Amino acid sequence: MPKFLKSLAVLLALPLVLVGCKINTINYFPPKPAHIRVVNVLGTTIPISVAANGVTAWTNLGFEAMTGYQDFDNVDTKIAVTLTGFTSTLVEQSFPLTGDQSYTLVVFGTPTAPSLGIISDVPTAPPSGKFELSVFAAAPVGNGIAVGLYPVDIYFTTPGQSIDTISPILSNVNYSNRYIVNENFSEGVYQLRMTTFNTNTNLKSVVYDSGPITFAGGTATDLIVYSRGSTILPNVMLNDSDGAGLQRIANNLLARIKVVNGAFQNGNVNLLLNGARIVSDLAYNTASSYSIIPAGAATVSFEASATPGATIASLSNTFLGATDQTVFVAGFAGSTTAVALKDNNFPPASSATAIRYVNASPDAGTLDAFANDVLQAPLIATYTASDPVLIASGAYTVTFKDHVAGLPVLALPSLGFNALQNYSVYVLGPAGTLVGLATADSP
Numbered sequence: 410m411p412k413f414l415k416s417l418a419v420l421l422a423l424p425l426v427l428v429g430c431k432i433n434t435i436n437y438f439p440p441k442p443a444h445i446r447v448v449n450v451l452g453t454t455i456p457i458s459v460a461a462n463g464v465t466a467w468t469n470l471g472f473e474a475m476t477g478y479q480d481f482d483n484v485d486t487k488i489a490v491t492l493t494g495f496t497s498t499l500v501e502q503s504f505p506l507t508g509d510q511s512y513t514l515v516v517f518g519t520p521t522a523p524s525l526g527i528i529s530d531v532p533t534a535p536p537s538g539k540f541e542l543s544v545f546a547a548a549p550v551g552n553g554i555a556v557g558l559y560p561v562d563i564y565f566t567t568p569g570q571s572i573d574t575i576s577p578i579l580s581n582v583n584y585s586n587r588y589i590v591n592e593n594f595s596e597g598v599y600q601l602r603m604t605t606f607n608t609n610t611n612l613k614s615v616v617y618d619s620g621p622i623t624f625a626g627g628t629a630t631d632l633i634v635y636s637r638g639s640t641i642l643p644n645v646m647l648n649d650s651d652g653a654g655l656q657r658i659a660n661n662l663l664a665r666i667k668v669v670n671g672a673f674q675n676g677n678v679n680l681l682l683n684g685a686r687i688v689s690d691l692a693y694n695t696a697s698s699y700s701i702i703p704a705g706a707a708t709v710s711f712e713a714s715a716t717p718g719a720t721i722a723s724l725s726n727t728f729l730g731a732t733d734q735t736v737f738v739a740g741f742a743g744s745t746t747a748v749a750l751k752d753n754n755f756p757p758a759s760s761a762t763a764i765r766y767v768n769a770s771p772d773a774g775t776l777d778a779f780a781n782d783v784l785q786a787p788l789i790a791t792y793t794a795s796d797p798v799l800i801a802s803g804a805y806t807v808t809f810k811d812h813v814a815g816l817p818v819l820a821l822p823s824l825g826f827n828a829l830q831n832y833s834v835y836v837l838g839p840a841g842t843l844v845g846l847a848t849a850d851s852p
Contacts (some may be wrong), residue, residue, distance in 0.1 A: 448513060544563065642661055672711070678738060710723035736750070764831075769837050771791065807824055
């Protein structure tokens with residue numbers, strides 16, 4: 410090749426080399442960096458670490474953590490998430506970053522179905538006295554029965570205003586999508602509510618209520634809808650991207666309660682919450698459906714339906730907003746006990762079911778739970794529950810064995826467990842006449 414052509418080939422290749430390498434010279438002016446912060450609403454109590462292009466940038470972020478911004482080069486950036494204590498990558502995805510642009514990275518979903526979402530934050534704050542909202546829906550079950558099946562409507566009103574005859578500011582909000590509210594609101598106090606999506610305004614079912622929240626003027630805010638594990642109740646983060654700079658968890662004022670009657674000598678029971686009857690005439694060895702209740706501290710009490718007003722068991726309990734709990738009553742007459750369980754209704758993997766095993770017998774001792782003769786949950790003490798166990802969906806014979814003797818004390822044949830659902834299997838009654846109850850905790 411002639412010398413001139415060789416020189417030309419080198420010159421033509423030079424821009425490609427410069428794209429892939431940083432060459433700092435006296436005349437080099439680096440591009441303005443992008444800015445990223447992280448929100449962790451992944452449905453697990455295990456903290457996460459987040460790396461950008463192979464370099465760990467955030468470590469040990471717990472559930473509901475919201476970080477500040479870090480600067481990154483404005484290039485395609487591979488984000489990888491790992492669980493603390495694990496080496497394998499949980500989820501990774503590349504995002505093109507623009508210089509001088511701020512982003513909020515949302516880690517959401519569940520460990521069996523993790524996702525990454527990125528919000529391009531508002532680059533310029535709205536005018537003084539006004540604020541702006543960007544909505545990201547990251548609630549895998551807060552929208553309905555299973556991942557992304559049922560959307561929500563969002564209402565944004567003055568506190569106490571009825572939503573019966575008004576339209577939402579956003580309708581049909583779907584899982585893993587971002588929405589911009591294309592209007593600037595006047596600063597002040599507002600109430601945020603969500604309902605299950607329904608075009609019939611006479612059937613509005615509120616699943617989120619913030620109560621009064623103050624929004625500052627000159628502020629752009631990311632409103633992130635996420636799940637704490639309830640089947641239908643979402644929670645909300647408010648993460649200012651410009652202006653006031655606040656990072657807040659706007660807790661749902663609603664929670665849910667489910668009841669199981671294991672009081673074998675008391676007959677049907679009623680459940681009262683702070684003196685108000687919530688469940689009536691619940692038969693032994695049955696479970697109620699969930700009831701939506703006010704979140705917060707409460708007194709839960711049981712009475713025999715045949716003798717209303719005479720409490721047979723009670724407990725003081727706190728119902729965290731946007732969570733589900735089950736309360737069961739069990740024991741011999743005269744010494745019955747009420748026990749509260751926190752329900753984890755995050756959806757399992759698409760082909761799996763999640764089963765929790767509960768020992769609600771007063772005298773059966775410590776039990777081991779088996780499914781088709783495979784040990785699922787050992788050492789279930791009296792009035793305690795195992796962690797949820799993931800198994801393939803299908804039909805199983807569930808057997809409980811005495812942990813010390815290793816002998817079966819109760820066998821429940823041909824129990825069917827559907828994919829994407831959560832179940833609890835209870836042992837109820839006294840030793841020698843034990844019974845079992847399998848109940849779906851998510852639809």
